[in-house]
Amino acid sequence: MKIITSKPDKCTGCRLCELACSLKNTREFNPTRARIQVIGFDEMFCLPVMCFHCEKPYCAEVCPAGAITVEEASGIVRVSKEKCVGCKICTLACPFGNIVFSTEEKVAVKCELCDGEPECVLFCATGALEFKEADTAMIRKKIALSEKLKEIYEGIKYAKWEI
Amino acid sequence: MGNLRQVIIGNGVASISAIKAIRQVDRSCSITVISAENCNAYSPVLLTYYLKGQISREHLFIVDSSFYRMNNIKTKFGIKAEGVDALRQTVQLEDGGNVGYDNLLIATGACPVSLVSPREKPDNVFSLRTIEDAERILECVKTAKEVVLIEGGLVNLQIVDALFREGIRFTIVELARQVLYGCVDADCAAIIKRQIESQGVSVLLGERVTGISKRGNKAIVTLASGGELVADMVIVGIGVRPDTQFLSNSGVKVDRGILVDELMRTNIHNIFAAGDVSEGENLVTGKKEVLPNWINACKQGRIAGVNMSGKQERYEGGLRDTIVTIFGLTAASVGLSEASNDDGVTELAFSDSDRKTYMKIMVADNRIVGMILLGRTGKAGMLRNLLKNRKEISTWKGKLARNALDLRELLPALAGS
Numbered sequence: 392m393k394i395i396t397s398k399p400d401k402c403t404g405c406r407l408c409e410l411a412c413s414l415k416n417t418r419e420f421n422p423t424r425a426r427i428q429v430i431g432f433d434e435m436f437c438l439p440v441m442c443f444h445c446e447k448p449y450c451a452e453v454c455p456a457g458a459i460t461v462e463e464a465s466g467i468v469r470v471s472k473e474k475c476v477g478c479k480i481c482t483l484a485c486p487f488g489n490i491v492f493s494t495e496e497k498v499a500v501k502c503e504l505c506d507g508e509p510e511c512v513l514f515c516a517t518g519a520l521e522f523k524e525a526d527t528a529m530i531r532k533k534i535a536l537s538e539k540l541k542e543i544y545e546g547i548k549y550a551k552w553e554i
Numbered sequence: 555m556g557n558l559r560q561v562i563i564g565n566g567v568a569s570i571s572a573i574k575a576i577r578q579v580d581r582s583c584s585i586t587v588i589s590a591e592n593c594n595a596y597s598p599v600l601l602t603y604y605l606k607g608q609i610s611r612e613h614l615f616i617v618d619s620s621f622y623r624m625n626n627i628k629t630k631f632g633i634k635a636e637g638v639d640a641l642r643q644t645v646q647l648e649d650g651g652n653v654g655y656d657n658l659l660i661a662t663g664a665c666p667v668s669l670v671s672p673r674e675k676p677d678n679v680f681s682l683r684t685i686e687d688a689e690r691i692l693e694c695v696k697t698a699k700e701v702v703l704i705e706g707g708l709v710n711l712q713i714v715d716a717l718f719r720e721g722i723r724f725t726i727v728e729l730a731r732q733v734l735y736g737c738v739d740a741d742c743a744a745i746i747k748r749q750i751e752s753q754g755v756s757v758l759l760g761e762r763v764t765g766i767s768k769r770g771n772k773a774i775v776t777l778a779s780g781g782e783l784v785a786d787m788v789i790v791g792i793g794v795r796p797d798t799q800f801l802s803n804s805g806v807k808v809d810r811g812i813l814v815d816e817l818m819r820t821n822i823h824n825i826f827a828a829g830d831v832s833e834g835e836n837l838v839t840g841k842k843e844v845l846p847n848w849i850n851a852c853k854q855g856r857i858a859g860v861n862m863s864g865k866q867e868r869y870e871g872g873l874r875d876t877i878v879t880i881f882g883l884t885a886a887s888v889g890l891s892e893a894s895n896d897d898g899v900t901e902l903a904f905s906d907s908d909r910k911t912y913m914k915i916m917v918a919d920n921r922i923v924g925m926i927l928l929g930r931t932g933k934a935g936m937l938r939n940l941l942k943n944r945k946e947i948s949t950w951k952g953k954l955a956r957n958a959l960d961l962r963e964l965l966p967a968l969a970g971s
Contacts, residue, residue: 486939
């Protein structure tokens with residue numbers, strides 16, 4: 392499947408992706424309603440984060456309304472607005488905070504890759520966001536990046552704590 | 555392997571999760587599902603949404619008939635299992651029939667604890683567990699003016715929220731000194747109680763019900779303090795107990811729930827149990843207990859299914875998990891809800907009762923052992939992850955206590971979970 396990748400070394404933290412996402416998904420320029428969020432790590436670096444579209448999604452396993460499914464052809468994890476009752480169990484089950492309850496829409500919402508044409512990628516000016524086929528090499532890179540991030544981040548945190 | 559007879563008693567989410575897991579490994583074994591209720595599997599979790607009129611009856615079902623057909627399941631619905639003969643490897647049915655098994659999964663769930671014997675029970679006294687219960691409540695509420703709910707637990711509070719309308723007076727009688735006892739702590743409960751009362755619902759705390767009787771077409775709830783409440787409908791929500799009575803002569807070991815090992819296997823090697831009927835290890839306390847929640851039932855069911863198919867997967871333990879919305883106020887609670895001082899637990903608390911937000915994180919040995927969030931619960935999943943994976947949190951403690959932590963900052967720490 393194709394997934395969105397984010398590169399912290401290219402992200403300037405402009406948050407255009409959040410605006411593009413919220414306009415496309417909610418017809419509103421409101422970053423708090425975006426399905427992608429740019430996290431700033433102590434002004435050291437930024438990283439846009441959205442649903443990982445897990446192969447075996449925690450959210451889908453626990454949904455009591457059967458509202459969350461993995462689309463077979465694309466691998467997109469989707470929430471059915473008709474089936475979701477707003478019980479929020481999925482928000483408790485997702486370990487990464489990537490599915491949230493929308494008070495405006497009264498259902499759980501998450502990135503659904505804009506049905507295969509992610510608006511955030513389209514509007515990313517620096518190329519920090521890309522939409523590409525997930526192969527083993529790419530996954531390996533992603534894991535390496537997350538390890539690196541963890542190291543840097545915990546380094547910063549621990550250094551601060553000692554002061 | 556093709557002739558293996560897999561039999562499942564119960565047709566809830568643990569059962570459905572087990573079926574999916576079995577069929578992923580083995581397309582050819584025979585699977586029989588026995589269920590006392592004569593319908594496809596549905597979500598009891600959704601019943602209060604049905605009471606509210608938010609969803610249709612159809613919407614309650616997690617699978618339709620095609621699920622059983624496509625997975626080649628023999629269904630024996632509307633027939634209660636009356637016993638298990640572990641020696642002959644058969645399940646006895648109430649209609650006199652027998653079903654032979656090679657592997658048996660018990661996933662019968664739990665049933666409401668009743669306050670009065672079925673014979674003395676006035677016909678306007680209910681508990682909510684099944685679709686039938688919901689239908690009866692919906693019928694009765696049409697003409698009700700006074701509704702009394704016995705105990706203010708998770709289900710009863712959701713029922714009040716669901717049935718609430720002009721012209722009906724609701725009274726909640728709670729034995730404990732707080733609502734949602736065992737789910738959230740006293741401070742959080744106090745905010746929720748105020749929210750309920752602001753709607754005009756009466757909440758009586760520390761009040762014991764001594765009996766329910768019939769007077770004309772009213773139900774009379776007598777209180778230990780001397781008074782009585784006259785009601786057109788009474789809903790009893792004093793808890794559930796694992797549905798294990800039919801196992802009394804089977805040799806399957808039962809404490810509060812059925813005892814299982816990490817593979818969801820009972821003391822009898824080819825009998826498994828999962829969901830609200832079984833006990834699991836509480837990841838926080840390390841003790842075995844019944845963890846009657848949806849997340850746990852899904853997981854245990856799947857793991858039982860995997861192990862019944864000859865593959866191996868271990869159940870790592872479960873958590874007490876609650877997330878509930880009452881009159882627009884959401885509370886999430888995971889792990890411990892109340893900590894005693896002597897087990898070395900410190901509390902990071904943040905409260906803003908005007909804005910109806912509250913957060914308490916219980917920490918032992920620099921690890922989260924319990925959390926209660928009220929109001930803004932959007933990041934509950936990330937905190938739950940830290941709790942479940944026993945992550946060190948010393949570096950974020952200060953920010954956490956001030957409610958100043960953007961939990962997204964924790965993402966690197968959450969990786970690899």
